Amino acid sequence: MELLEKLTILSDAAKYDAACTSSGVRRGYQEGYIGNTSSSLAGCCHTFSADGRCVTLLKVLLTNRCVYDCKYCVNRRSNDTKRAAFTPEELAELTIGFYRRNYIEGLFLSSGVLRSPDYTTELMIQALRILRETYRFNGYIHAKAIPGTAPELVERLGFLADRLSVNIELPSETGLKTLAPDKTKDAILAPMRQIQTRTAQGKEELVKYRHAPKFAPAGQSTQMIVGATQDSDLHILRLTQGLYDRYRLKRVFYSAYVPVVENTLLPSKDTKPPLLREHRLYQADWLLRFYGFRAEELLDDQTPDFNPLVDPKCSWALAHLDFFPVEVNTADYETLLRIPGVGVVSAKRILVSRRAGRLQVDDLRKLGVVMKRAQYFLTCRGRMAEGLRFTPESLLHNLIAAERAALPGSGMEQLSLFGT
Structure with a gap:
């Protein structure tokens, strides 16, 4: 051969x-x-x-x-x-x-x-x-x-x-x-x-x-x-x-x-590979390695599988609304990482930037925070984004819409792991 x-x-x-x-x-x-x-x-x-x-x-x-x-x-x-x-x-x-x-x-x-x-x-x-x-x-x-x-x-x-x-x-x-x-x-x-x-x-x-x-x-x-x-x-x-x-x-x-x-x-050959499930597991894996989460925090016996409609961090946040909103001007690094839309890099930028003065909501986007998700879970100087209106019941709908908007025309396909 x-x-x-x-x-x-x-x-x-x-x-x-x-x-x-x-x-x-x-x-x-x-x-x-x-x-x-x-x-x-x-x-x-x-x-x-x-x-x-x-x-x-x-x-x-x-x-x-x-x-x-x-x-x-x-x-x-x-x-x-x-x-x-x-x-x-x-x-x-x-x-x-x-x-x-x-x-x-x-x-x-x-x-x-x-x-x-x-x-x-x-x-x-x-x-x-x-x-x-x-x-x-x-x-x-x-x-x-x-x-x-x-x-x-x-x-x-x-x-x-x-x-x-x-x-x-x-x-x-x-x-x-x-x-x-x-x-x-x-x-x-x-x-x-x-x-x-x-x-x-x-x-x-x-x-x-x-x-x-x-x-x-x-x-x-x-x-x-x-x-x-x-x-x-x-x-x-x-x-x-x-x-x-x-x-x-x-x-x-x-x-x-x-x-x-x-x-x-x-599974039969007609079954499509569970690519979205694979993606959610990769997102959760990222949370375990870099965000300080544990497996038992993200899922439990009552909810043994990830919600395919939103990423694992958003799912955790929806189940722990009593943890939010987080004040970005005073929260420590580990707490900042719990906010959906705030990643490792943006959390570090927040810590550095607020040494020069108290941050406003408009500053966060410049620091890399994904505000389409983060805006529902944080405050700056005790205030949320201006004009923001939502209820606990509408929050899931808003997060799903934000995820779909991130990839126009692709439905509920994969998001970047780095924007968790």
Whole structure:
């Protein structure tokens, strides 16, 4: 099989993997090496660096051959699909060739399970070793750690990659047993725990020895499929909170289930992917990581799923009207972050600006506050926006209208995560 044909097959097979971000690591030019991590061909995907730049990665599988038969996966062993596999030499040569032509800035490598997790990981290690040692590639590499891999192999992989990720796949152990019987919860969590522990040890070693080798310096992430099982948003968010707390993950990615296979245990092929639900979970995830919210604040057993009509912060605010209005001239940073329409950046600007004098309502828009949402929940010098009229009953209607107006002609589709 020609290399280009392999690339076409294996890049297409990797398109359902959403955990593809290069944030969290900086490595500048080093003499004798090629590439760094600070800086619409098949296999190329776009992602964002820590400083907000859009960069391009080669996103491929080592192979789409797999001994597992996960019901939701297009690469499962029982699916009739064309198979291919790179040799470690081919993958390394392809990556460095793309880099030298300025097509990419790094590599995102995953794989089906060929023979066994250990055998597959050894091939991935061999490919990355060729890149790092033979080609002296100093750019960004994100590699998938396969559940069930021996700890010593995970460690070797971590010293070659900048970020590792272990896909948790499904939000519940019941769903895992039903749809992915070859995988277990313990097999998935074991490498997560190892990566978290080894990363912490590596940071301690760097304090003592400046040139100590770095283990997965960009940390770890994971991905879970949304909509393939009946798990509620509350269950998913509690799991997310636990992963951040226990394993210090950099990101949890959510992937709306795309019905690529026909199975009575899964939604039919006529079912549309729950993209709006995926978006609401990303917005809630943002609240957990940057706004000081906890999963139990956003949802509860009486309301286990997000309202698709408004974003999670607005939903929380509507349920806690006694918390508002907030006086922006006196509120602390954590309280400002609770106001819908006030983000991390605008909250910091408010704190800085009010040192020079008390803020007026008209000043807030200049500071980046989204007043179409925020105006209902704040005061300046004890006064709300002039001419503002609403009742608790009309507030939800006004927020829905504001969200629709943000994307004219697109109905209730996605809003920016950064305007939460």
